[in-house]
Amino acid sequence: QVQLAESGGGLVQAGGSLTLSCAASGLTFTSYAMGWFRQAPGKEREFVSAFSRTGLRTYYADSVKGRFAISRDNAKNTVYLQMNSLKPEDTAVYYCAAGRVVAGREGQASDYNYWGQGTQVTVSS
Numbered sequence: 001q002v003q004l005a006e007s008g009g010g011l012v013q014a015g016g017s018l019t020l021s022c023a024a025s026g027l028t029f030t031s032y033a034m035g036w037f038r039q040a041p042g043k044e045r046e047f048v049s050a051f052s053r054t055g056l057r058t059y060y061a062d063s064v065k066g067r068f069a070i071s072r073d074n075a076k077n078t079v080y081l082q083m084n085s086l087k088p089e090d091t092a093v094y095y096c097a098a099g100r101v102v103a104g105r106e107g108q109a110s111d112y113n114y115w116g117q118g119t120q121v122t123v124s125s
Contacts, residue, residue, distance in 0.1 A: 006118060020036070090121060
């Protein structure tokens with residue numbers, strides 16, 4: 001049974017930082033693309049960042065480039081999202097996802113097979 005468990009969300013002031021973690025189990029971690037998505041109230045789920053299946057490529061939404069960094073620890077089956085210079089518009093529930101995603105489609109939520117339960121990130125102004 002595949003499980004993705006996010007942690008690290010919370011309340012932070014604008015300009016602050018948070019690091020999200022996603023611990024994966026029940027899958028061969030290095031065979032899956034690992035992504036982060038977010039969903040704000042009243043909005044659709046949107047892509048934030050991802051590793052390709054090979055783990056060699058990383059992808060970022062334009063809105064977070066230069067502020068967020070994705071990383072992974074294969075020994076711990078864990079992917080991280082370091083979020084710096086947070087803005088109120090970053091407020092959302094952040095979800096971790098895993099999937100056998102075709103190269104180039106890492107930003108497509110529909111291509112991911114497994115999802116975590118989400119962790120709330122709230123950025124106050």
